[in-house]
Amino acid sequence: MAYKHIATVFMLGLLTLAPLRSQAQQASSPPDTFASENAILDTSIPFAIGAREARQELRGAFGWATFQEGLVEGVYFRFDPDGYARFAPTPRLDEDVFEVICRPRTLSCMGRKQELSMFLNTRGQLELRIEGTQPGDQFFMAEGLNEIQLPNRILQPLEDGLETLLGSGGELIMRRNEAEAARISLEGFGAVVAYLRWIVARQDYTVLPRGWPVPGAVSNGSANLTQTPAWLSPMPQPMVPQATQTTADPELNRVRDELSMLRTLLAQRALGPETSSTQAGSDSRQMPAPIPAYPDTTQRMDDIQSAIGNLERQLAQARTHPGQPAPVYGGPGLDTSPRPDNLPAEEQHTTTANGNDIARRLAYLISEIGLDPRAAVMVLQLREGKSTQVGDLATSDQVVSDIMGELRQTTRDVGVGNGEAPQVTTTDYMILSDYFCAIMKEKAFCP
Amino acid sequence: MVEIPRSGRSRRSTGFGWFTLSAAVVSVIGTVALVGSAARSIFLAQEDITTIIAGGDFDDLPALLRGNVAAATTSSVRNVPRREKPPRQCEMPQDWFTKQDLTATREPGYTLRNEYVSPYKRRRGFLNDREMRAAEVAWHYFETYTQDSTGLANSVGNYPSTTLWDTASYIAGAVAAYELCLIEKPDFDRRMTQLLTTIKGLDLFRGELPNKVYHTKTGNKVDYSNKPGEIGYSALDIGRLLVWLRILKNRYTYLGNTVDAVLLKWDFSRVIDDEGLLYGASIDKETGETVYNQEGRLGYEEYAAKGFALWGFRPVLAHRAEPFLTASMMGVPVPYDGRDPRIFHSQNYVVTESYLQDGLELGFDLPHDDSTPEWLHSDGWRAEFADRIYRVQEARWRKTGFMTARSEHNVKGPPYFTYDTIFSDGYSWNTVTPRGDYVPDHAAVAAKAALGLWALWDTEYTDVLYDAIIELYDPENGMYEGLYERGQGRVEIFTANNNGIILTSLLHKVQGTILTPYTGNTEVWYTAYRDQDLREKRRYPDPPLEEDWLPALRHTFHRGNDF
Known part of the structure; x- marks a missing residue:
């Protein structure tokens, strides 16, 4: 206060x-x-x-x-x-x-x-x-x-x-x-x-933020550059806002950006709290706020890698069992906890911030919530920081839970509107990849 | 029955007729050819002698002598009486206006000479008490904010800085104050003499022309923050000053030499090119070199061009309307400059002011016109475009209820200046800052525009504008800049330009077109430095002859009944 x-x-x-x-x-x-x-x-x-x-x-x-x-x-x-x-x-x-x-x-x-x-x-x-x-x-x-x-x-x-x-x-x-x-x-x-x-x-x-299109910067092709040849108006003219520059493979660049950012963030954490506090004290205007560091970054990296592998395996397993209910969020009467995998719900809340948990949440925030990867990492950092300060790991899910609760409410509102709740079942939902597989009937879409 | 004997070929035969006709034709042609040939040989045999009279049409005068020729005007070329300068208001007889022939004798529209007769009447007559009060207050601005040390008047309130544009407004104010009998000749002469002396002594931008901004207390060149320095010159500002220097010189001949002395210090070699385009100067930020850029857009460009033409220059291209486009607004084709701001980086603001100044000061006449009646505008398209500018503003009032008299004007607080336009950047009724930000809250009924419209268009709508503005003043500081359109009250700022144009509008009601004919013959402006190469270097012009006149053009095919 x-x-x-x-x-x-x-x-x-x-x-x-x-x-x-x-x-x-x-x-x-x-x-x-x-x-x-x-x-x-x-x-x-x-x-x-x-x-x-x-x-x-x-x-x-x-x-x-x-x-x-x-x-x-x-x-x-x-x-x-x-x-x-x-x-x-x-x-x-x-x-x-x-x-x-x-x-x-x-x-x-x-x-x-x-x-x-x-x-x-x-x-x-x-x-x-x-x-x-x-x-x-x-x-x-x-x-x-x-x-x-x-x-x-x-x-x-x-x-x-x-x-x-x-x-x-x-x-x-x-x-x-x-x-x-x-x-x-x-x-x-x-x-x-x-x-x-x-x-x-x-x-x-x-x-300036990472990826900011500054003169002399090495452009990776995905930066939002001003299009000078097409945008000549010094003064207001009735015109459509110029779209940002695109590349031959923007998706690839996006993934590269995300990986690069993750590496940087983890490297920053690896510097330890001393560096962070020094930066904040000397020139805090130019650096982000101090970020709580993980105790063992290498271990975290390994955890994340293993979690990603685990996720891939689970995804493959889910695809091979199309009858199994797909993870859904929102529908009344359903378990709406964020469960991108098939792990029991209680298991998610009883474990500490291990790699699987982080990766799961990260994947969930990015793929399901639709957050920007950097934002997703920051949300996890917030959660981690809070839990570190308080020391109560059970409450470290508060931020995510709050967000999820609100999202559930929103989804419910959107789905229901002002009328009665529609009667939906898990069979009404289908993973997008399964949907493509069903309609395309090509091996490329059906692993 | 008597039989007529046939004896050989009859003289009534067809063949004989043809023969006779052919012979006659041949003889006529032969005779004509002989006479023509003889005449030609006689003419060719004569000696080619043309009598050349000194100073006459065939006399190719050397530069040394060309200054002595009087400038050609419509009165001298067409041998018609020229207009006369009207007396001061306090010297006018009571029946002055009843004796004036102010009614048009032609139908509205263009004449064969591309002159234009407006369907609207000008507002003429003595000033009433309300108008005299407004004139006194407007003049009080200049009494309050003129610097004793230099004779320069501040552009805005007590801010000690001015431009040539605003200095011209001060001259306008002084002329109006004198002609409306607010001040007497000693005061007027003192002010004008001091002012002209100061202008003559101004340190020029790189030895060429006056810097865009001067400190009014010191007379030093300053930049936009009023710090010592130089930033370039403005052809438009200079053009407006040239208009008012010509008005001064023509009305008050005794000031002629002083006025000429001012201009004979300036170098015009860069401000106008051979095509007749006007160029302003600025400084390249990186190299420090002078950069010359074409200056002026439709409206201001032509007004400034006429200022140059009044002194013998030939700004032919600057005076032309092209390239221009029209935007249909409320049924009125509003003309705007066709040069794309994205390419030329110069905005094409459509405002009332430049048309008003042309109408009030120059009567929408060409610079060489000193004889046409007040209702006949020899610069026809300017008058016709001005009618459109008026009509679209009245139309907005009638269709939306917004009183509209748009101009560039100052505002209190950053950015201190607003282009409150009829049309610009592709938008109608666009109000923008100098850097292009859309600021609709700054839209206002500009006092100078309102009273200018009131003076030049005697209509029901301008009566409404008059009531809104005529008491919009602070007795201590002058007329307010305007009245905000969205109900924020008065634009509480006082400027030389606003008060100068308001005084000009009031004077126009009394005297009509402010520019009066030049009554002398030769001018020092044309005769000076004839024995040196200075005239060539600075490109001082010769007195304009008929072939040097700016052309009278039209841009529509409107006839009288089109209206």
């Missing part, structure tokens, strides 16, 4: 001192605003590949002579030398806009969209504030019809996992007494966070 109070005080101070555009109208005068010492960014340094510096068409006697515009991570952006920026999915930057404002002559900036505002605290951690939040409010993240509940910790300095989760897109929903109090699009969240870190790091590319 004390930490929350400190953050609140900092936030209030920032809001008090920050020259919000509307407040600046009352307080500052043009010479103050456009003085060269107010410039905190060099607009000639591209935020992402393809971004370009453009000259403002100034008719008057003052203003910023240049700005930068571009497209990254699927969002268009423009920013001025004083740090003011807009991020939006449309080139006109008129709808669903994240706005970034900065305190004059400092690197303290804040992003905001509707009720949501976010900033980096003194330790470089991202903090969120949602206007009008009251005790007891619940937060959810929605992606299409799927919805998961978020812990109330999102209003505290964000852990890397939650930050990644929020950066994956979708909408942030705040509910109060079951009623929706706010719904905020998270489109551009990741780009804004990267922009805030980039400002604090004085336009140093090293703080």
Whole structure:
């Protein structure tokens, strides 16, 4: 709670001192605003590949002579030398806009969209504030019809996992007494966070997320690059947002990315808590929040490998027994526990965080929940971190259970609607591969 | 019965007739050929002597003497009386307007010379009390924010910075204040003399033309943050200043030499090319070299071009509407610049201001026109396009209820400037910041646009605009910039441009077109440095002859009954 109070005080101070555009109208005068010492960014340094510096068409006697515009991570952006920026999915930057404002002559900036505002605290951690939040409010993240509940910790300095989760897109929903109090699009969240870190790091590319399309970076072909040949408009034109670059085999690149990321994360853990704490203390703005390390990374790797093998064997076994019920989630009257394999339910809760368990959960989060691999790893890290702190391994499933509970509820709601629950049985469900096998009748689909 | 004897071939036979006819034809042709040949030989035998009178049409004057020739205007070429400068409001007789012939005697539409008669009337008459009060307040802006040290007026409130565009607005304000009898001649002369002296002494951008921005207290070149430095020059700003320097010179001949002295320090070699395009200058950030880029889009470009043409330059291409396209908005084909902003990186904003300035200051006339009546616009397409700009704004008011008088205008707070357009970037009624962000909350009824429309279009709709704006002032600071369209109240900022254009609009009601004919003969501007190569280096023009006139064009086939 004390930490929350400190953050609140900092936030209030920032809001008090920050020259919000509307407040600046009352307080500052043009010479103050456009003085060269107010410039905190060099607009000639591209935020992402393809971004370009453009000259403002100034008719008057003052203003910023240049700005930068571009497209990254699927969002268009423009920013001025004083740090003011807009991020939006449309080139006109008129709808669903994240706005970034900065305190004059400092690197303290804040992003905001509707009720949501976010900033980096003194330790470089991202903090969120949602206007009008009251005790007891619940937060959810929605992606299409799927919805998961978020812990109330999102209003505290964000852990890397939650930050990644929020950066994956979708909408942030705040509910109060079951009623929706706010719904905020998270489109551009990741780009804004990267922009805030980039400002604090004085336009140093090293703080940008992995895979960020920075000039000079070795492109693996899957990065979201600005398509300069096709995207020439410096100003809003009615046009379709440019799709990101694709490669000959995007799936292969995606898998490579995921493996690379997993390796990196595990290697970071292998460095031990000393390294993590040192990093957090020296330059916490540029590094992710400290991650609880596994006691034995090598053992974990082995466990994961064996778990993957086990999964493959079980999958093959399931395919050879088509009559056996496929794992399903949601249907009323069914066991809806996350059981991607055929292990007894009690076995899942009695074991410690062994390799099979981790791999199972990882596979479940990726394949069934549909989380980004990095996000899935972060969820597991959260769980692990919590269990390590508390020492109660039984409660380490809380996060996943919460998410699953919410998912079950959502699935039930979607399936049922406002009417009676449909009578479904396990035979109504079929694994997708079995379905393909059934209709294609080719060996390639029927192992 | 008597028998007529046949004796050989009868003279009434068909053959004899043909023979006679052929002989006659041959003899006529032969005679004509002989006479023609003889005449030709006689003409060829004569000595080719043409009498050349000094300074006459066949006199190919050397550069040394070309400055002495008076500029050709419609009054001198067509031998018709030129317009006269009207008296100051306080010197006008009570029956002044009843004696003026302000009614068009032609049907609306284009004439054979591509002149244009608008179906709308201009608003003319003495200023009433409300208008005089607005004029006094608008002038008070310049009284308050003119710097004693330089005579320059601030662009925006107490911010000590200005551009040539806004300095022209200050001249406009001063001329209007004098003609509306708000100030007397000593005050007017003092202000103008000090201002012109300061402008003459301005440190130019790399020795060429005035920098885009100057500090009003020191007169030093500054950048956009008002710090010492230079950023380039604007051809549009210079064009507007040229319009008002010509107005000053034509109206007040005694200021002519001072005005000429200002311009004779400037180097025009880069600002206009042989094709007649206008170029602005900026500095390459990396190399520090001067970069020249074509400047101006439909609306502003033509207005600035006419400013240059008033001083003898030939901005032929800049004055043409092409390339332009039209966007159909509420049944009105709104013209906009056809140059793609994605390629040229310059926006094609459609706003009211440039058309207003052309109408108020130049009467939608060509620069050489000093004789056509007020209702006949020799720059026809400009007047016709301006009618469209008016009509679409009235149509929006009638169809949506939004009072509409759109222009670029300042706003209080970042980004401090908004292009509140009728059309831009492919969108109608688009309000954007200079860097292109869509900011619909900044949409406003611009005070200068509203009163400009009121002056040039005497209609029920502009009466509504008038009521909305005429008392929109702060007695201590001047007229407010405008009234927000979405109900946020007044645009609480005070600018030289807004107050200058409002004063011009009020003066137009009293005196009509602000530019008056030049009453002298030769000008120092044309005769100076004839014994040096400076004129060639700086590309000072010769007095324009008839063949140098900008062409009168039309871009539609509208006739009177089309309206």
